[in-house]
Amino acid sequence: DVKVTQSSRYLVKRTGEKVFLECVQDMDHENMFWYRQDPGLGLRLIYFSYDVKMKEKGDIPEGYSVSREKKERFSLILESASTNQTSMYLCASSLRISVDYEQYFGPGTRLTVT
Amino acid sequence: AQTVTQSQPEMSVQEAETVTLSCTYDTSENNYYLFWYKQPPSRQMILVIRQEAYKQQNATENRFSVNFQKAAKSFSLKISDSQLGDTAMYFCAFMRLESGGSQGNLIFGKGTKLSVKP
Numbered sequence: 251d252v253k254v255t256q257s258s259r260y261l262v263k264r265t266g267e268k269v270f271l272e273c274v275q276d277m278d279h280e281n282m283f284w285y286r287q288d289p290g291l292g293l294r295l296i297y298f299s300y301d302v303k304m305k306e307k308g309d310i311p312e313g314y315s316v317s318r319e320k321k322e323r324f325s326l327i328l329e330s331a332s333t334n335q336t337s338m339y340l341c342a343s344s345l346r347i348s349v350d351y352e353q354y355f356g357p358g359t360r361l362t363v364t
Numbered sequence: 365a366q367t368v369t370q371s372q373p374e375m376s377v378q379e380a381e382t383v384t385l386s387c388t389y390d391t392s393e394n395n396y397y398l399f400w401y402k403q404p405p406s407r408q409m410i411l412v413i414r415q416e417a418y419k420q421q422n423a424t425e426n427r428f429s430v431n432f433q434k435a436a437k438s439f440s441l442k443i444s445d446s447q448l449g450d451t452a453m454y455f456c457a458f459m460r461l462e463s464g465g466s467q468g469n470l471i472f473g474k475g476t477k478l479s480v481k482p
Contacts (some may be wrong), residue, residue: 254408281467290373292455292474300466308469340409344467351397351459351467355409 253277254356256341262362269328271359273341280346282324283353284308284316287338296339299324300346331363366391368458370473377446378481384431385441385476387456394418396460398432398439399470403453412454415439446480453477 257272273282281300285293295308297316305316313335317325324343328335341356367390377383389398400412415423415432422430427447431440443450456473 283469290474292370293470293472295469298469342409346466347464348467350414351461352399352411352414353470355401357408 256356256359263331267331269331271326273324275343279343281344283342284326285340336363368473372476374477376479382444387439389458393460399457400441401455451480
């Protein structure tokens with residue numbers, strides 16, 4: 251079974267703090283993604299990566315950065331957390347080319363910025 | 365740019381009945397996939413069903429089936445014999461295929477919250 255894990259289920263941070271969200275997958279997937287999920291807005295892509303040390307901006311990259319030093323790990327960084335970054339953050343991974351193109355999701359991190 | 369629209373923010377259904385969730389999309393692509401993902405309360409998002417655009421036959425997975433109308437750009441999900449465990453957020457998603465067969469990014473609808481009542 252594919253497993254995608256995220257470092258925290260719940261996180262509370264103060265405005266201005268630097269925040270790290272970690273995601274690890276154990277299936278040797280090339281692709282990794284960070285989404286933000288807000289009620290009534292669905293999932294929006296923040297950043298994605300097709301390979302180690304590669305990153306591409308998604309639809310809402312402002313205020314975020316990412317790091318992929320190893321194939322299995324994809325980190326989302328909030329350089330200076332703000333209250334409008336309070337949200338659920340979902341990580342996902344997938345094969346670059348596959349027969350089904352399924353993305354596998356982690357359990358999510360609910361981040362509250364106060 | 366592709367867009368995905370789910371027009372029903374919330375729905376409810378009685379246990380054992382059938383319910384249909386709507387999804388429409390907009391694209392000029394010919395080579396793409398469509399998906400329904402399910403997110404149960406406080407649990408991970410999982411894939412329910414997928415449809416390749418070039419296949420005319422509607423996909424089915426046990427109690428889940430789709431009605432794929434390519435010309436109308438419609439992709440609805442039918443859940444038969446609804447069970448309490450079907451209670452979840454359901455997201456419709458679109459993905460175009462890049463050159464060489466690699467996947468493009470998923471574009472999600474805003475979701476439909478389905479409640480199955482006993």
